[in-house]
């Protein structure tokens with residue numbers, strides 16, 4: 001049985017909202033601190049920018065009242081035992097008395113992000129970090145810089161012991177690291193210094209006023225045009241003179257009802273994931289409507305893939321990016337949210353080469369009505385045949401688009417179906433059952449994944465969960481964890 005299909009099954013004309021699961025209550029009510037994870041310490045100084053935020057110094061201790069989202073509600077306890085309460089940016093804190101407090105612990109991170117941290121100026125051979133792999137099965141890994149590359153060592157866990165090589169074993173990750181600081185993995189791979197950590201810039205922090213979703217346009221200043229699609233122009237800008245944001249100004253939205261827009265925004269607000277663009281606020285009291293999101297400085301994946309930096313990426317890094325997108329799509333899939341326009345132009349590349357899916361959430365109220373009236377605007381080369389022909393958008397039509405996105409990634413941003421006219425693709429795919437051949441240098445396993453996304457019957461296509469696992473398995477099989485320590 002296929003559980004991923006569009007719940008409504010009625011195509012673009014439908015106005016129902018039951019394609020989304022009942023959202024979780026948001027924001028959650030303040031909870032009493034959990035005894036397990038309550039005490040945190042500041043890694044850097046922070047200056048409050050308004051009355052709700054707390055100023056603090058590196059080393060200050062906090063009791064966390066509510067750890068939802070980017071701004072945590074916290075009680076600061078100073079050395080005199082005085083308590084102040086307010087919002088603190090979560091990425092300025094680390095758990096006290098745990099490996100998260102260690103300078104080399106970088107949390108959940110893919111290989112590719114680890115590489116980008118290790119290549120940051122100031123790191124030398126032997127700079128290292130410990131991360132939790134994004135591959136569910138892998139757990140902890142050590143990444144160490146060696147001759148302008150990164151090597152990755154998996155930390156295995158069994159029977160409460162931690163080890164890189166079956167012997168010796170240790171009681172904790174901390175002990176593993178301490179051991180390999182004095183016993184090199186090989187002559188060139190010694191853990192020397194913790195990787196330099198970049199302090200997040202205050203102007204890049206998301207706004208802390210979490211309840212303020214509708215904001216006046218006067219609070220925004222537009223700076224540079226970043227991109228323009230069929231539906232919007234996107235500018236970089238500043239909100240309240242202190243927070244850098246992306247401002248998406250919707251085009252031709254006269255027909256868009258404020259109520260429909262608000263409904264859709266309610267859903268977008270609750271979709272929060274490391275690989276999805278975060279929505280900050282909207283301006284919907286007058287046309288044109290604005291959507292305010294986090295600003296992603298490196299811009300979209302398509303341009304990134306075609307840039308010098310993108311052209312230099314090896315297959316391992318490319319597939320890592322695809323796995324990150326799949327991870328974000330697993331989340332959307334789990335929330336029964338259909339993207340409808342998954343493509344490299346709608347994925348953004350952030351700091352540390354973190355990929356974030358953008359341009360989601362409004363497709364049903366903005367894009368589908370336009371596709372009906374003006375079929376030239378349908379992104380034929382990315383859209384599943386049943387979505388073009390019958391208006392049947394589903395998670396499985398997103399999976400089709402993901403296959404095309406994978407093609408774009410592997411080819412460093414080539415246009416799919418080269419030489420074929422946009423609208424011609426539909427007949428080619430449905431009547432002639434044509435599928436693109438494997439791009440040159442594309443590993444067979446990755447091409448097989450693409451082909452599974454392009455199966456004619458939506459229910460025969462894999463889920464995003466399966467795709468993510470397949471991409472991670474590929475990573476694990478080709479990028480073997482290196483090195484065996486000298487005994």
Ligand SMILES: Nc1ncnc2c1ncn2[C@@H]1O[C@H](COP(=O)(O)OP(=O)(O)O)[C@@H](O)[C@H]1O
Nearest residue numbers: 227229230231232234246294295296300345359
């Ligand atoms: N948050 C962002 N940060 C940086 N660039 C962005 C951001 N959002 C969009 N862009 C740029 O603007 C382009 C169009 O944005 P998008 O949201 O896809 O609009 P449309 O709905 O018109 O397709 C993207 O391809 C990208 O280059």
Ligand SMILES: [Mg+2]
Nearest residue numbers: 229345346359
């Ligand atoms: Mg777009």
